[in-house]
Amino acid sequence: MKKIILLLLMIFSVFTLSNSVSGKRVQVRGTASRELLPNTAKISLMLVTKNESLDKASKENAELFEKYKNLLKRTNTKYEKISSLSYSSSETYWWDRETKNKGEKEFKTSLSVEVTGLSFDSLKNFLSTLVENKIYKINRSVNGNHVFQINEQSKTGKDSYNKAISKFNELQRKLSSKGIAGNLKIAGYSNLEVNLETYENIKKTEQMVVHTIEVTTRDMKGIGNIINLAHSLKIGSTGVIEYDIDNKQKLEDELYENAYKEALKKAQTILNKTDLTLKNPVTITDNSQGAIRPYYSYYNSGYADYSPDILREKDEVFIGKAQENNIIINPQKFNFSKTVYIEFEMD
Numbered sequence: 473m474k475k476i477i478l479l480l481l482m483i484f485s486v487f488t489l490s491n492s493v494s495g496k497r498v499q500v501r502g503t504a505s506r507e508l509l510p511n512t513a514k515i516s517l518m519l520v521t522k523n524e525s526l527d528k529a530s531k532e533n534a535e536l537f538e539k540y541k542n543l544l545k546r547t548n549t550k551y552e553k554i555s556s557l558s559y560s561s562s563e564t565y566w567w568d569r570e571t572k573n574k575g576e577k578e579f580k581t582s583l584s585v586e587v588t589g590l591s592f593d594s595l596k597n598f599l600s601t602l603v604e605n606k607i608y609k610i611n612r613s614v615n616g617n618h619v620f621q622i623n624e625q626s627k628t629g630k631d632s633y634n635k636a637i638s639k640f641n642e643l644q645r646k647l648s649s650k651g652i653a654g655n656l657k658i659a660g661y662s663n664l665e666v667n668l669e670t671y672e673n674i675k676k677t678e679q680m681v682v683h684t685i686e687v688t689t690r691d692m693k694g695i696g697n698i699i700n701l702a703h704s705l706k707i708g709s710t711g712v713i714e715y716d717i718d719n720k721q722k723l724e725d726e727l728y729e730n731a732y733k734e735a736l737k738k739a740q741t742i743l744n745k746t747d748l749t750l751k752n753p754v755t756i757t758d759n760s761q762g763a764i765r766p767y768y769s770y771y772n773s774g775y776a777d778y779s780p781d782i783l784r785e786k787d788e789v790f791i792g793k794a795q796e797n798n799i800i801i802n803p804q805k806f807n808f809s810k811t812v813y814i815e816f817e818m819d
Contacts, residue, residue: 502735505809510715518708519683520776526679550691576668579629581636583622584660695801703774704793711773716766727810751817
């Protein structure tokens with residue numbers, strides 16, 4: 473009996489380190505795998521439109537969607553369906569600096585008036601007369617004379633000058649009528665252009681509509697064109713493709729069955745070298761990495777950068793841009809496997 477057990481251990485070590493014989497039981501491992509291309513692909517896209525009006529932003533979003541579907545049709549790009557994943561709207565705002573009275577200007581005439589021979593007793597009446605004429609500032613020159621400014625502004629240089637001279641003559645007349653001794657003379661003159669433009673911070677708002685869609689296709693050769701056409705229209709993409717396999721449950725069942733057959737074959741091969749016979753399995757342990765699920769691949773994503781001009785362009789423009797973008801997607805095969813440990817009784 474010891475010779476038989478020793479022989480079993482030697483044979484078992486040739487097949488796999490995971491297989492073992494203990495008493496009247498033998499444990500073997502079975503693995504089955506299959507490499508498959510995906511049957512379907514899903515691409516998520518984001519249609520983003522902006523406008524001052526929510527109604528217009530929504531309308532343009534719908535028009536952009538129809539334009540995209542029309543481009544798919546015109547280029548014979550096949551797809552199973554287009555699903556709407558989400559639809560939302562929001563308001564954004566920012567502050568913009570706007571110019572008021574743009575281009576407007578006037579001319580300002582300044583007369584520098586010097587007063588000589590003004591006595592101390594007449595100074596009070598002199599100053600009150602200036603205030604009545606909205607002149608509030610007067611200076612003393614180095615030679616002791618009084619100096620003040622007469623400023624007038626108008627649309628033309630000539631008109632502003634005439635208004636300043638008229639004000640000077642009127643002021644001279646008033647001072648004379650009050651018996652204020654002294655002489656008024658124009659000591660200086662300037663006529664400058666004045667910019668009337670002003671700036672104001674204005675709050676501006678914009679309505680944004682975001683429609684997220686998912687394109688499902690079974691044409692693995694056309695995935696790149698689905699993405700290229702979207703990018704040519706400035707439709708955003710996530711950069712992720714979700715692949716899936718048909719009949720996943722059937723595939724799992726077949727892999728488990730093949731893994732069991734492989735384990736059974738190993739056990740029978742081991743016992744063929746002995747006088748023992750194989751009985752029914754006692755335990756079966758699944759050592760697989762979960763169920764078969766969709767898997768993913770990645771590409772260079774695109775940002776949504778919508779402009780209303782897109783809706784006015786001819787389809788040929790975007791078909792040409794799609795050919796220039798030239799994102800090529802070649803789905804790779806994916807390996808699926810199942811591993812089981814089975815313990816059989818022996819006689």
